[in-house]
Amino acid sequence: MASTVPSRRSFLALAGLTTLSVALTAACGADESGGNLSADGKVTFEWWNIATTEPGKSLFPQIATAFTAAHPNIVISTTSLENEAFKSKLTATTSSGKLPDVYQTWGGGVLQQQVDAGLVEDLTDLLDWSAQLTPVSLQAYQIGGRTYGVPYDIGMVGFWYNKKLFAKAGITAPPATWAEYLGVVKKLKAAGITPIALAGKEKWPGHYYWAYLAMRVAGLPALQKAATSKDFTDPGFVKAGVHLKELVDLQPFQPGFLGAGYATPGGQAASVGNGKAAMELMGQWGPSVQKDAGADLGADLGFFPFPTVDGGVGQATEVFGGGGGFALRKGAPKEALDFLKFFVLENESKLLASNGYLPVVKGAESRLTDANKKVVAESLVKATGFQLFLDQAYPPAVGQEVNDSVADLIAGKKTPEQVTASITEAAKSA
Amino acid sequence: MPSSVSTLTKERTVESVAAPPPPPARSRLSRWGAWASVAWFLVPALLLFLVFVLAPIVVAVWTGFFKWGGIGPMADFVGFANYTKLFDDQVFIGDLWRGLYLILMSVLVQLPFALFTAVLLNQKLRGRAVYRMLFFAPYILSEVVTAVLFTMIFLPGAGMADHLAGFLGLEGLQGKWLADPSTVMPTLFVVMIWKYFGFHMMLFLAGLQSIPSEILEAASIDGAGAWQRFRYITLPLLGPTIRISVFLSIIGSIQLFDLVWVMTAGGPNHSSETMAIAMFQFGFKRYQVGYASAISVVLFMISLVFSLFYQRYVLRRDLSGAVTSGGGR
Numbered sequence: 001m002a003s004t005v006p007s008r009r010s011f012l013a014l015a016g017l018t019t020l021s022v023a024l025t026a027a028c029g030a031d032e033s034g035g036n037l038s039a040d041g042k043v044t045f046e047w048w049n050i051a052t053t054e055p056g057k058s059l060f061p062q063i064a065t066a067f068t069a070a071h072p073n074i075v076i077s078t079t080s081l082e083n084e085a086f087k088s089k090l091t092a093t094t095s096s097g098k099l100p101d102v103y104q105t106w107g108g109g110v111l112q113q114q115v116d117a118g119l120v121e122d123l124t125d126l127l128d129w130s131a132q133l134t135p136v137s138l139q140a141y142q143i144g145g146r147t148y149g150v151p152y153d154i155g156m157v158g159f160w161y162n163k164k165l166f167a168k169a170g171i172t173a174p175p176a177t178w179a180e181y182l183g184v185v186k187k188l189k190a191a192g193i194t195p196i197a198l199a200g201k202e203k204w205p206g207h208y209y210w211a212y213l214a215m216r217v218a219g220l221p222a223l224q225k226a227a228t229s230k231d232f233t234d235p236g237f238v239k240a241g242v243h244l245k246e247l248v249d250l251q252p253f254q255p256g257f258l259g260a261g262y263a264t265p266g267g268q269a270a271s272v273g274n275g276k277a278a279m280e281l282m283g284q285w286g287p288s289v290q291k292d293a294g295a296d297l298g299a300d301l302g303f304f305p306f307p308t309v310d311g312g313v314g315q316a317t318e319v320f321g322g323g324g325g326f327a328l329r330k331g332a333p334k335e336a337l338d339f340l341k342f343f344v345l346e347n348e349s350k351l352l353a354s355n356g357y358l359p360v361v362k363g364a365e366s367r368l369t370d371a372n373k374k375v376v377a378e379s380l381v382k383a384t385g386f387q388l389f390l391d392q393a394y395p396p397a398v399g400q401e402v403n404d405s406v407a408d409l410i411a412g413k414k415t416p417e418q419v420t421a422s423i424t425e426a427a428k429s430a
Numbered sequence: 431m432p433s434s435v436s437t438l439t440k441e442r443t444v445e446s447v448a449a450p451p452p453p454p455a456r457s458r459l460s461r462w463g464a465w466a467s468v469a470w471f472l473v474p475a476l477l478l479f480l481v482f483v484l485a486p487i488v489v490a491v492w493t494g495f496f497k498w499g500g501i502g503p504m505a506d507f508v509g510f511a512n513y514t515k516l517f518d519d520q521v522f523i524g525d526l527w528r529g530l531y532l533i534l535m536s537v538l539v540q541l542p543f544a545l546f547t548a549v550l551l552n553q554k555l556r557g558r559a560v561y562r563m564l565f566f567a568p569y570i571l572s573e574v575v576t577a578v579l580f581t582m583i584f585l586p587g588a589g590m591a592d593h594l595a596g597f598l599g600l601e602g603l604q605g606k607w608l609a610d611p612s613t614v615m616p617t618l619f620v621v622m623i624w625k626y627f628g629f630h631m632m633l634f635l636a637g638l639q640s641i642p643s644e645i646l647e648a649a650s651i652d653g654a655g656a657w658q659r660f661r662y663i664t665l666p667l668l669g670p671t672i673r674i675s676v677f678l679s680i681i682g683s684i685q686l687f688d689l690v691w692v693m694t695a696g697g698p699n700h701s702s703e704t705m706a707i708a709m710f711q712f713g714f715k716r717y718q719v720g721y722a723s724a725i726s727v728v729l730f731m732i733s734l735v736f737s738l739f740y741q742r743y744v745l746r747r748d749l750s751g752a753v754t755s756g757g758g759r
Contacts, residue, residue, distance in 0.1 A: 201695055202695070254587070258610065430718075
């Protein structure tokens with residue numbers, strides 16, 4: 001073997017290979033370091049957000065530019081990704097044990113997994129300005145008494161309804177109890193109006209019903225207890241399913257709802273916006289998506305909180321929702337936190353004026369002009385309890401099982417008991 | 431190091447001075463040289479193959495033995511638990527059946543249809559180039575564009591499909607299509623045909639054009655009718671094309687993802703879920719990466735075993751002669 005003289009060709013191949021492997025090694029090592037002090041004394045940090053649609057699309061870069069203009073030694077390298085793309089990319093990044101310096105988070109179970117893996121900076125002692133934020137807005141980012149995120153938006157889910165269609169069906173006041181609510185649905189049906197629009201294809205809008213009913217029947221403490229005991233078979237949860245089934249049995253949803261999307265043409269938001277369905281159970285972003293996908297109902301659009309259930313322990317002032325925030329990678333430059341302070345406190349009025357976000361700073365709700373936004377913000381201020389979206393509060397495997405099982409219940413494929421059994425099974429094995 | 435260099439030089443001198451190179455007879459030595467240069471040329475490709483194909487497969491198989499949420503170290507070794515759970519899951523068994531349904535439908539409906547249009551368009555026909563282009567055009571569209579397009583067509587209440595069904599007196603179908611567990615698979619399949627039959631038609635057309643017209647003429651002179659010419663001449667001579675077409679369409683059906691993901695996301699209630707969809711759901715929605723890896727391994731094994739058997743038993747005669755075998759010298 002040793003006697004074989006490498007021919008010129010194989011030598012060239014070898015040379016080519018060396019170049020290639022050098023390039024590969026370089027490519028692999030390229031993004032090892034996060035943002036840090038560079039030779040010229042500049043601090044660079046990464047910022048991953050999901051502002052790919054207006055108003056955030058133009059507002060977020062504006063805020064970043066204002067910050068770097070005031071701090072010339074700081075460079076922010078921004079990555080804006082669409083919601084789902086962001087989640088996939090962040091999953092891929094975290095599985096290699098890394099995170100961007102500042103990144104979008106919704107708190108809850110996913111944040112908890114990242115915290116458990118030791119990847120997230122504990123902000124509890126650094127956040128000396130947290131007293132200026134509303135307690136409800138911070139709740140999603142608090143795990144075991146420590147704070148791991150800074151909110152910039154907070155909202156809640158409730159019924160967005162078409163006042164004109166309600167009046168047409170002879171309904172004078174929004175329902176306050178579940179029994180009244182079912183009555184409203186029947187009246188709407190009798191008047192030939194589709195009562196509710198639902199995006200069956202996407203599953204998460206359906207889980208709002210079950211979650212709210214569980215809050216109203218079994219109560220907030222029961223939901224929080226179930227998260228730790230991993231047992232969702234509480235009779236209250238079964239009863240929540242039974243109540244949801246009462247609604248489903250009235251066939252209140254638009255035709256073909258099982259295949260309908262949320263923000264897609266002809267989907268849930270468009271049906272309500274176009275006046276083809278009388279209401280939807282949706283978060284604070286509901287009206288803007290209606291406008292995007294269908295039409296703006298304007299003054300005809302109203303909001304009422306989820307009704308209470310007779311015999312249930314939950315109050316009408318306990319709200320279900322979530323918002324958006326930013327978390328820091330463990331060891332991120334401290335300038336990143338300064339940026340978040342600037343973003344949240346000093347730009348609150350800009351965020352509110354853009355009409356895309358709801359206040360996280362105490363007292364800011366009075367600055368809202370939009371009547372519906374005001375109702376939501378005031379309900380949040382008056383809230384006596386808060387529950388984060390279940391598909392975010394629980395670990396992803398459990399949250400998705402809630403969505404899937406409730407979707408099966410709505411489609412008539414699972415009984416209320418089977419729903420709680422499936423969620424319990426997922427929680428125990430997660 | 432110096433010793434090896436000296437051996438090299440010494441041997442070289444010995445070789446070049448003492449023994450004149452043996453003429454054309456291939457010595458073991460020069461064959462080694464040939465192999466070495468072949469290997470050198472293969473290294474870049476092999477390296478890429480190793481890094482981007484083999485390594486991920488090994489990692490996926492390894493991950494499949496863990497209960498792992500995608501974050502932090504893989505610590506919870508569970509052996510075959512992911513696989514036993516998988517085959518206990520009614521939804522996953524359903525995924526397998528749906529895969530089989532798609533395979534059978536593509537082979538039994540789509541390919542004959544493609545063959546039929548190919549034979550039709552192989553004749554002298556006014557504007558046949560236009561037809562060929564029209565039928566082939568859907569294949570060029572991206573899967574996502576196709577899916578979004580058909581989501582609109584099958585939109586409950588307002589889509590073209592509902593209007594058409596009303597016009598044809600099929601009111602029972604209105605508002606169903608992709609939104610009803612009983613109709614979603616056939617509807618999906620219609621979209622699949624629309625998207626892919628043009629590709630198979632093109633394959634068949636190419637195959638048909640390679641059939642010498644003399645044979646068909648000779649058969650006509652011998653008194654063979656149109657059907658007999660098709661059955662005894664065209665079809666057998668088209669054999670290799672059909673076999674490769676079947677192969678491609680089966681592999682495509684097994685791995686079907688993007689069309690379904692955009693149109694139904696596997697719903698309603700898993701009734702249009704494929705294995706690839708289940709893999710994505712568990713991996714990227716539920717963050718059960720270990721379990722999702724197990725699904726990907728099953729998907730991979732099915733494709734691999736099928737491909738090997740198909741190549742061994744069906745494609746063998748088409749491939750023989752096409753592949754240069756190294757040991758043949």
